[in-house]
Amino acid sequence: xxxxxxxxxxxxxxxxxxxxxxxxxxxxxxxxxxxxxxxxxxxxxxxxxxxxxxxxxxxxxxxxxxxxxxxxxxxxxxxxxxxxxxxxxxxxxxxxxxxxxxxxxxxxxxxxxxxxxxxxxxxxxxxxxxxxxxxxxxxxxxxxxxxxxxxxxxxxxxxxxxxxxxxxxxxxxxxxxxxxxxxx
Numbered sequence: 001x002x003x004x005x006x007x008x009x010x011x012x013x014x015x016x017x018x019x020x021x022x023x024x025x026x027x028x029x030x031x032x033x034x035x036x037x038x039x040x041x042x043x044x045x046x047x048x049x050x051x052x053x054x055x056x057x058x059x060x061x062x063x064x065x066x067x068x069x070x071x072x073x074x075x076x077x078x079x080x081x082x083x084x085x086x087x088x089x090x091x092x093x094x095x096x097x098x099x100x101x102x103x104x105x106x107x108x109x110x111x112x113x114x115x116x117x118x119x120x121x122x123x124x125x126x127x128x129x130x131x132x133x134x135x136x137x138x139x140x141x142x143x144x145x146x147x148x149x150x151x152x153x154x155x156x157x158x159x160x161x162x163x164x165x166x167x168x169x170x171x172x173x174x175x176x177x178x179x180x181x182x183x184x
Contacts, residue, residue: 009036009135009149012046020148021049024127032121032145034092036132037152043131046150047088050129055081056088063094063113070113074120083125092130096137118145 010016012035024033035043047054062073081087095114121128122145130146132138138149 009138009151012042012150012152017046017150020150024147027147031124031127032118032147033127033129034132034138034142034146034149035129035152036135036138036149038133039152043152046152047129050086050088053084053086054088054129055085056090059089059091059094067112071116074113074117078120078124081124081126086127086129088129088131090131092132093134093137096132096134096139114139115141118142121145 008016010020020033035046037043057077062070062077064070064073095111095117118141130142135151138146143149
């Protein structure tokens, strides 16, 4: 993808999202698509548009607090991927310092693990979908190489909002989402 082109963030509900999917499938330039937002069920439903050729990988099993382990895991992952596959990389937030021990600064920069993953994706001919929960984790570096960023926001209907709010309960700013257990 041309690095001078600014990536547009689109809602999954818009017709532009379907156009982005078609363009992504036919493109020879960009082989990375980013799904961002906390609406996991709609992400899964949207990913089904890729059919049975979708291979799901949980990045929590790949990314480690030790950089060299992460690089080895990524190398073995990319060795196992065929060029015709579309790979759905779940829990991409682990690349942004969530579990790697890197701290968040005022400005988000790509971590070494994220840089290495981007490098491997650029070298591969397979297609990749990176799933992120936090929109702030779409770094400038990631945005330069991504085909499109598709946002998955909360539902807009009253009934949908009710269930969304019940599902995302927090107490004193603390959510009850599952956290990755530390490896020993």
